[in-house]
Each structure stands twice: as structure tokens, then as C-alpha cells.
Amino acid sequence: MPISPSASAVSLHRVAITFGSKVGGYTAVQNIHLEVLPGEFIAIVGPTGCGKSTLLNASAGLLKPSDGKVEIFGVPLHGLNGRAGYLFQQDALMPWKTALQNVAVALEPKGISRKEAEVKARDWLRRVGLGAFVDRYPHMLSGGQRKRVALAQMLIRDPEILLMDEPFGPLDAQTRQIMGNLLLDLWAANRKAVLFVTHDLEEAIALADRVVVMSAGPAAGIIGEFPVPLPRPRDIAEVRLEPAFHYIHKEIWASLRTEVQKAYAQGEEASP
Amino acid sequence: MSRLKLILLQVAVGLGFLLLWHVLTTYPILAPTRQTQFFFSTPLDVLARIWKEFASGEIWRHLWITLLETILAFAFGAGGGILFGFLFARREFLAAVFDPYIKAANALPRVVLAPIFALWFGLGIWSKVALGFTLVFFIVFFNVYQGVREVSPVVLANARMLGMNERHLLRHVYWPAALTWMFSSLHTSVGFALVGAVVGEYLGSSAGLGYKIHEAESVFDVTGVFAGMAILSIFVILLDFLVTLIERRLLVWRPAPSTND
Numbered sequence: 130m131p132i133s134p135s136a137s138a139v140s141l142h143r144v145a146i147t148f149g150s151k152v153g154g155y156t157a158v159q160n161i162h163l164e165v166l167p168g169e170f171i172a173i174v175g176p177t178g179c180g181k182s183t184l185l186n187a188s189a190g191l192l193k194p195s196d197g198k199v200e201i202f203g204v205p206l207h208g209l210n211g212r213a214g215y216l217f218q219q220d221a222l223m224p225w226k227t228a229l230q231n232v233a234v235a236l237e238p239k240g241i242s243r244k245e246a247e248v249k250a251r252d253w254l255r256r257v258g259l260g261a262f263v264d265r266y267p268h269m270l271s272g273g274q275r276k277r278v279a280l281a282q283m284l285i286r287d288p289e290i291l292l293m294d295e296p297f298g299p300l301d302a303q304t305r306q307i308m309g310n311l312l313l314d315l316w317a318a319n320r321k322a323v324l325f326v327t328h329d330l331e332e333a334i335a336l337a338d339r340v341v342v343m344s345a346g347p348a349a350g351i352i353g354e355f356p357v358p359l360p361r362p363r364d365i366a367e368v369r370l371e372p373a374f375h376y377i378h379k380e381i382w383a384s385l386r387t388e389v390q391k392a393y394a395q396g397e398e399a400s401p
Numbered sequence: 402m403s404r405l406k407l408i409l410l411q412v413a414v415g416l417g418f419l420l421l422w423h424v425l426t427t428y429p430i431l432a433p434t435r436q437t438q439f440f441f442s443t444p445l446d447v448l449a450r451i452w453k454e455f456a457s458g459e460i461w462r463h464l465w466i467t468l469l470e471t472i473l474a475f476a477f478g479a480g481g482g483i484l485f486g487f488l489f490a491r492r493e494f495l496a497a498v499f500d501p502y503i504k505a506a507n508a509l510p511r512v513v514l515a516p517i518f519a520l521w522f523g524l525g526i527w528s529k530v531a532l533g534f535t536l537v538f539f540i541v542f543f544n545v546y547q548g549v550r551e552v553s554p555v556v557l558a559n560a561r562m563l564g565m566n567e568r569h570l571l572r573h574v575y576w577p578a579a580l581t582w583m584f585s586s587l588h589t590s591v592g593f594a595l596v597g598a599v600v601g602e603y604l605g606s607s608a609g610l611g612y613k614i615h616e617a618e619s620v621f622d623v624t625g626v627f628a629g630m631a632i633l634s635i636f637v638i639l640l641d642f643l644v645t646l647i648e649r650r651l652l653v654w655r656p657a658p659s660t661n662d
Contacts, residue, residue, distance in 0.1 A: 191558055209561060221559035225577040225654045234573055238564035268656035279559075286563065 136203035138290050138322030139165040139188050144197035146183050157183045159348040161197070163341065167289070168320035172333035174385060175343030176392030181326040182218075185292050188324060189215050201290070214288035216279055216296040222267045228254060228278045229263040235282045253281040257311060273304035277311070284315060291316075291323045297332070309336060309365040317362055330385060334377055335365045342385050345392035353384045419444045442624040450628040464636065466609040470526050470598035471640070474533025475591055479583060481534070482541025487579060489542075490549035507539045511597070515604045524606050533597025537590045541583055548582030549575050584652055591644050595637060610636065 144161040147154040157180035165171050173181050186192040187199055190209040199206040201213070222231045232250035233243065241249075254263050257277040267275055276296060283291065297305040309332065316323065327333050333340045334357055342353040357377055359368055368374055425431060426443045438446075454460040489496040515532055522528040552574060560574050583590075602611025610633050617625025 189562060191562075211564060213562070215559065215562040217555050217559055219555045221553075221555045223556060223560070223573060223577070225581065226573075227654075235563045237573075238566065238569055266654040268654070282563070 137164040137200070138167045138169070138202060139163070139324060140198075140200040140203075141184065141187070142198040142200070144184070144187060144194045144199060146180070146187060146192060147195040156348045157346060158343075158350065160350050163351065165290070165322045165324055167202075167322050170316065170323040170325065170336060170338045171341060172325045172327060172337035172339070173341045173343060174327060174330050174333045174381070175349065176345045176385075176389045177328060177396075178392060179343045179346045179349040179388070181328075181343060182294050185215075185294050185324060185326050188290075189213055189292050191215075210290070212288060213290040213292050214283035214286060216276075216283050216291070216293040218295040218298050220267065220275055220279075222275060222278055222282070224267050227264050227266055228259060228270065231267070231278055232281045232285055235285050239286065249285060250281070253285045254278070256315070257281045271304075273300050273308060276300065276308060280308075280312070280315070287319075289321060291321050291325075293323065293325045295327055296325075298327070305332065306365045312336070313361075313363060313365070330378065330381060331369060332365075334359075334374060334381070335363060335368050340377075340381055342381060342388070345388045345395065352388065353381070355381050439621075440623065442627050446624045447627045447631060450624050451631060454628065454632070460613075460632065463609050463613050464632075466526065467595070467598050467602065467611070467636070468640075470529040470533060470601070470609065471591070471594045473526070473530045474597050475537055475594040477530065478534045478537025478594065479541045479590060482538045483545050483579060483583060485538075486542045486545025487549060487575070490546045490579075491575070496546070503539075503542075507543075511535050512600060512604075515601055518601070519605045529598045529601030529606065529609070532601040533594040536593040536597045540586050540590045540593060544582040544586040545579045548579050552578045581652070581655070584648055587644050587648055588641060591640060592637070595640065599633065 141161050141163040144163075145156060145159045147156045149155055161184060163171075163184070173184065175181050183192060187194050188201075188206075188210065190199075190206050190213075201210055223234070226234065229247060229250050232253055233246040236246035236249065237243075251260075251263060254260060254277075257280055259274060259277050259281070262270060262274060265274075267278070270278065279296075297308045300308060313336065323337075325333070325336060330340075337357055340355045340357060341351055342355070343349050344352045355377065359371065359373055359377075422441070422444050426437045426441050427434065429437075431437065489499070511532060514535060515528070518528040518531040522531055557570070557574060560570055565573065598609065599611035599614075602609035603615045604611075606612045610629060614626055614629035614633070617623075617629060
């Protein structure tokens with residue numbers, strides 16, 4: 130597959146996604162333009178239900194856009210995106226496999242022998258700090274530990290693009306910070322294009338090179354892109370104390386706030 | 402409640418029942434003892450009979466026949482249930498076409514099939530295996546069908562994103578999910594396999610626990626009937642215990658069910 134050096138890792142062009150029939154259906158997102166460069170860390174923030182995950186699923190090939198184009202390294206995407214790894218918000222590990230088996234099985238589609246896969250899986254579990262937990266089943270692990278296994282499972286395949294859907298959403302604040310730092314460490318060692326969806330603006334700024342803000346749904350769009358020129362390597366907890374962080378936060382929040390209020394008002398109308 | 406207290410109470414209930422039985426059949430309280438003993442026998446007689454059955458070694462052959470029928474009925478029923486449950490869950494079209502017939506077949510009381518099976522397969526073990534099969538098959542079939550259809554969509558999407566094709570999915574996702582559901586119905590299906598075997602023997606055979614009970618009934622040997630029932634109960638409890646052991650071994654990955662103490 131030819132890769133022109135200028136090609137974006139992920140390129141969404143005029144993408145719209147409608148659920149149900151084209152006439153009476155629900156349009157989640159509309160007219161989306163987004164370029165993710167190789168090695169770039171992009172965070173998408175937006176109010177609940179704005180279709181952030183929908184965009185991710187379109188980039189993964191799990192959803193086919195009803196309009197527009199999705200290109201992966203300059204090649205139009207058909208079917209699943211084989212060059213991307215996906216970290217889900219929910220638990221996606223196979224509950225009947227141990228941590229080691231869950232990670233090792235990710236190499237089976239690549240035709241790597243089980244023995245070799247297990248050696249590599251052991252190494253990856255050690256890298257995410259679970260060296261002592263290889264033989265545990267998912268239900269014996271904490272939420273944070275399960276996310277580490279899922280992270281190892283995704284990274285062991287060495288995908289060129291990482292898609293993450295609020296991966297640390299269900300975790301407590303401390304664990305989120307630890308996981309965020311772990312992710313940044315692993316990413317710094319081997320820079321992939323990252324598309325990271327979150328509803329937590331602080332998390333987005335602390336992690337990303339660029340924060341993309343989406344409007345409230347339905348027919349949500351991108352209403353702003355903000356570069357985050359904070360130096361790397363960053364520490365998730367410490368970077369929040371820097372004046373530049375506050376300045377960026379203020380700027381993005383100004384545009385995000387009205388959308389969050391809009392989404393909230395819609396929720397209030399819909400609930401009774 | 403402490404475990405010891407629980408066991409003591411359980412034993413007390415059993416002993417209380419036996420004592421009541423003993424008193425009512427040994428003393429002429431409700432009716433003359435001749436009459437009560439004819440209808441209800443006495444616990445000591447039943448115990449003596451059970452002892453005799455085991456001491457003479459006669460019962461082992463019957464236990465073995467019933468066990469063999471149960472195992473065969475379970476193996477064939479579970480195998481067929483898994484195969485068809487899988488097939489129908491993965492091919493919605495088949496499931497839709499056969500839906501009314503499966504429901505109709507499952508609604509049929511299996512006892513009415515026993516004579517037909519005796520006609521087809523003879524009075525040996527295979528007519529009992531067939532009866533047990535019809536009971537086990539549907540339990541496993543419905544469980545596996547449900548299990549495969551309800552595989553978590555997230556686990557499935559994740560497996561696909563890891564590059565798995567249909568063959569990988571079958572091996573790493575669908576198959577373990579189906580097995581889990583089969584094991585969750587293991588107690589029920591082993592129980593039904595035994596029911597099929599015993600009912601089949603009862604309705605026509607020359608060996609097995611069901612045959613023993615039927616034989617005693619036909620000569621109004623109430624002691625023999627109760628002895629047979631008691632042996633059957635112990636047999637069921639042992640079988641169930643064995644199933645629990647197997648289940649614990651095979652489902653280690655499953656979280657322990659929450660208990661409200």
C-alpha cells in the first residue's frame with residue numbers, strides 16, 4: 130500500500146451519519162471534516178450524545194457513513210479498519226480468557242504462533258504494570274487493571290492508529306490520572322496517530338496535541354479546533370497547574386459551554 | 402446462621418420425618434398397624450431392604466444401567482443441542498423457519514413418546530436414551546441459542562477490531578459463550594437425562610432403577626418402592642455433586658454468584 134508522506138492517518142471529509150432511514154432517521158453527525166496526522170494526538174470533546182463515539186466508529190469501519198468519505202493514510206476505507214486499534218469504553222475483554230490469553234489472542238489473526246504470542250503478551254502486560262497478574266481472569270481484576278489489559282491487547286498488534294472511546298470514563302479520578310500517564314508514556318515511546326474521545330475537557334487538554342470541540346446533537350458538527358502547545362513529556366496531574374493550561378481551558382470552555390447547556394436543555398425537554 | 406447449626410437443623414428435619422413415619426406405622430394411632438404398614442411400610446423395613454440390595458450386590462447392575470442411560474442421553478442431547486443451537490443462532494433464517502415446529506415439539510409431554518421409542522428402539526437402553534435425549538436436547542438447545550445470540554456486542558466488536566475473522570470468532574468468542582450457557586443449564590439437563598432414563602425404564606424394560614421400582618409396585622411391595630425411591634434420591638444427589646465439581650473446574654473464569662447472607 131503506497132503511503133504518501135503527506136497523507137493523514139485518518140481523514141474524514143464531509144462525513145454525515147444517519148441512523149435509520151434516510152428520510153425519517155436520526156442524523157447524529159453532519160458535515161464533519163477532520164484530519165489526524167501520523168503521530169498526532171487528537172482529543173474530541175463535546176456534550177453527551179453529540180456523536181463523538183459515532184465518529185470513532187466511522188473511523189474504525191464499524192459504522193458506514195451515510196455521506197462523505199473516510200480515508201486511512203490516503204486510502205478510502207472499506208469494511209473494518211485493519212490499521213487501527215480500538216479501546217472501548219465498556220469492558221471488551223473476553224471474560225473466559227486470562228489476561229495473558231486475552232492479550233496473546235490478539236496476535237493470532239496475524240499468524241503468530243501461540244508460544245511467541247504468549248512471550249510478547251507477557252512482555253506487554255509487564256509494560257502496563259500487570260506482570261504479576263497474567264493468569265487472572267477479567268472478573269478478578271479491578272476496573273483499572275482491566276483497562277490496562279485492554280490497552281496491552283490493543284498495542285501488542287502495533288496498530289498505526291489508536292481509537293479510544295472514553296476509555297477511562299468508568300474509572301475513579303486517581304486511576305484515570307495513572308492510566309493517562311501510562312498512555313502518554315507508551316505513546317511517547319512509539320508515536321501513533323490517536324483519536325481520543327472524552328467528555329472531560331481537562332483530560333483532553335492534558336493528553337492531546339489538539340482538542341476538537343463538537344456541538345450538541347442532533348446533526349452535530351465540529352465547532353472548533355484548539356492546538357495545545359504545552360510541552361512534552363507531560364504529567365497529567367502537574368500539567369493542570371500550569372498557567373498556560375488554564376488559559377487554554379478557558380478558551381475552549383467558552384465555546385463548549387453553550388453546547389453543553391444546549392444538550393442539557395434538550396435532555397430536560399425530553400425527560401418528562 | 403452458622404454452618405453447624407444449619408446442618409444440625411437439616412438432620413433434625415430428616416430424623417423428625419423418619420420418627421413420625423416410624424411412630425405412625427408402628428403404633429395403631431390413625432389406623433391398625435397392618436393397614437398403615439401395607440400402605441406406607443416402615444422406615445426400618447425400608448432401611449433393611451436398602452441394606453439387603455447393596456449387600457447382595459443386586460442393585461449395582463441396575464444403578465450402572467441407569468447411569469449409562471443418563472450419561473448417553475446427556476451426551477447426545479447436549480451435543481445435538483449445541484450443534485443446532487449454534488446453527489440457528491448464526492442463521493436467523495433457519496431459526497425463523499423452524500420456530501413454530503421447535504415450539505410445538507418442545508410443548509409435547511415426552512412421556513407419550515416412551516411407547517413409540519420402545520417400539521422403535523426396543524426395550525434395551527436405547528429407547529431410554531432416546532427419551533432422555535428429547536428432554537436434554539431442548540434445554541441445551543434453547544440455552545446455547547440464547548447464549549450465542551446474546552454475546553456482548555462490545556466483546557464482538559473488539560474481537561473484530563483485533564482482526565479476527567469468522568473462524569477466529571467462532572473459536573474464541575461464540576464457542577466459549579455457548580459452552581458457558583450449556584454449563585449454566587448443566588444441573589437441569591443432567592437431572593432431565595436421569596428423569597428420561599428412569600421414566601423409560603418404568604414404562605418398559607428389564608433393568609435399571611425405574612424397572613426396580615416398577616417391579617416392586619406391580620406386586621404391591623411398598624417397602625421395595627420406597628427403597629427404590631430412596632436409592633434413586635441418593636443417586637441423584639451424588640450425580641448433582643459430581644456436576645457441581647465439574648462446573649467449578651470448567652467455569653473458573655466466572656465470578657462467584659453474589660450471596661446475600
